[in-house]
Amino acid sequence: MTKPHSPADVASPARTKDVLGRYGITAKKSLGQNFLVDLNILGNIVNAAELDESKGALEIGPGLGALTQQLAKRAGRVVAVELDQRMLPVLEETLSAYGNASVVHGDILKVDLDDLFQRYFADVKGVSVVANLPYYVTTPIVMRLLEEHIPLENIVVMIQKEVADRMAAKPGTKDYGSLSIAVQYYCEPQVVAIVPRTVFIPQPNVDSAVIRLRLRKAPPVQVSDEELYFQVVQASFTQRRKTIFNNLLTRFFGKETRHLLEQALEKAGIDPIRRGETLSLEEFARLTEALQEAGISV
Numbered sequence: 001m002t003k004p005h006s007p008a009d010v011a012s013p014a015r016t017k018d019v020l021g022r023y024g025i026t027a028k029k030s031l032g033q034n035f036l037v038d039l040n041i042l043g044n045i046v047n048a049a050e051l052d053e054s055k056g057a058l059e060i061g062p063g064l065g066a067l068t069q070q071l072a073k074r075a076g077r078v079v080a081v082e083l084d085q086r087m088l089p090v091l092e093e094t095l096s097a098y099g100n101a102s103v104v105h106g107d108i109l110k111v112d113l114d115d116l117f118q119r120y121f122a123d124v125k126g127v128s129v130v131a132n133l134p135y136y137v138t139t140p141i142v143m144r145l146l147e148e149h150i151p152l153e154n155i156v157v158m159i160q161k162e163v164a165d166r167m168a169a170k171p172g173t174k175d176y177g178s179l180s181i182a183v184q185y186y187c188e189p190q191v192v193a194i195v196p197r198t199v200f201i202p203q204p205n206v207d208s209a210v211i212r213l214r215l216r217k218a219p220p221v222q223v224s225d226e227e228l229y230f231q232v233v234q235a236s237f238t239q240r241r242k243t244i245f246n247n248l249l250t251r252f253f254g255k256e257t258r259h260l261l262e263q264a265l266e267k268a269g270i271d272p273i274r275r276g277e278t279l280s281l282e283e284f285a286r287l288t289e290a291l292q293e294a295g296i297s298v
């Protein structure tokens with residue numbers, strides 16, 4: 001059901017075109033600017049983030065403020081990091097009624113997140129990232145949030161559908177790869193909506209999906225060296241069609257040491273002719289431990 005627009009909501013095709021026109025802004029493809037103009041989809045995104053007055057939301061790329069407005073209605077505090085300076089006066093207008101929303105001008109890949117959290121989120125009970133991400137930097141942004149162990153409850157993001165499928169993929173499927181494993185090591189992923197390209201201005205060339213990544217309290221597998229784990233995963237997918245044996249041989253061993261790889265695979269209970277795409281997170285963990293015992297390190 002379509003919710004009634006409040007007078008200030010940017011999220012409609014007419015209001016978005018009006019704001020763009022009044023500020024003389026044309027969307028920059030290089031910054032992944034596709035503005036969401038559907039209030040129902042915005043509602044789905046906000047609902048998936050499980051926010052309330054006690055929680056904070058970190059938005060990446062607020063653009064004209066369409067999602068920011070809806071977040072500010074639900075969360076106690078909203079901080080939105082925007083790279084494009086042209087959006088700043090627009091946001092001043094569209095967020096003027098929301099005293100709990102702040103805009104930070106900067107690049108989300110460079111912003112000091114510890115400082116930002118201390119400054120804005122010291123009093124909230126939990127923070128989630130909620131965003132319609134610029135698609136050209138989706139993976140670096142998500143990986144930064146996960147690898148730097150930013151204390152988040154959920155990451156709810158609109159991304160290219162193909163990337164969402166890869167994040168949520170299970171072993172043995174064509175989409176399963178190092179991105180699936182990295183994301184699933186830190187989070188439980190769930191695709192919450194498939195979104196047609198018609199709800200954006202301008203329309204992107206790809207279909208989109210909203211994915212929720214619920215951050216885990218602890219990884220689902222035990223490894224003594226996380227860095228080695230991810231190197232083993234990476235190496236196993238270097239050439240998807242190659243066996244795990246051949247990929248690992250090229251990366252970690254030489255002709256004289258191939259017997260050590262044979263022994264490690266046997267110890268981990270993994271058939272050397274399998275491909276990386278068939279191994280679960282648990283099997284990669286066993287393999288990493290066996291390789292470490294065989295003297296492999298980062």
Ligand SMILES: C[S@@+](CC[C@H](N)C(=O)[O-])C[C@H]1O[C@@H](n2cnc3c(N)ncnc32)[C@H](O)[C@@H]1O
Nearest residue numbers: 034035036061062063082083084107108132134
């Ligand atoms: C897909 S648009 C989303 C705009 C708005 N949130 C919406 O849903 O309509 C992506 C936004 O991210 C901004 N952006 C692009 N790269 C960024 C970066 N590295 N850091 C912060 N914002 C960025 C763009 O300028 C743009 O406003």
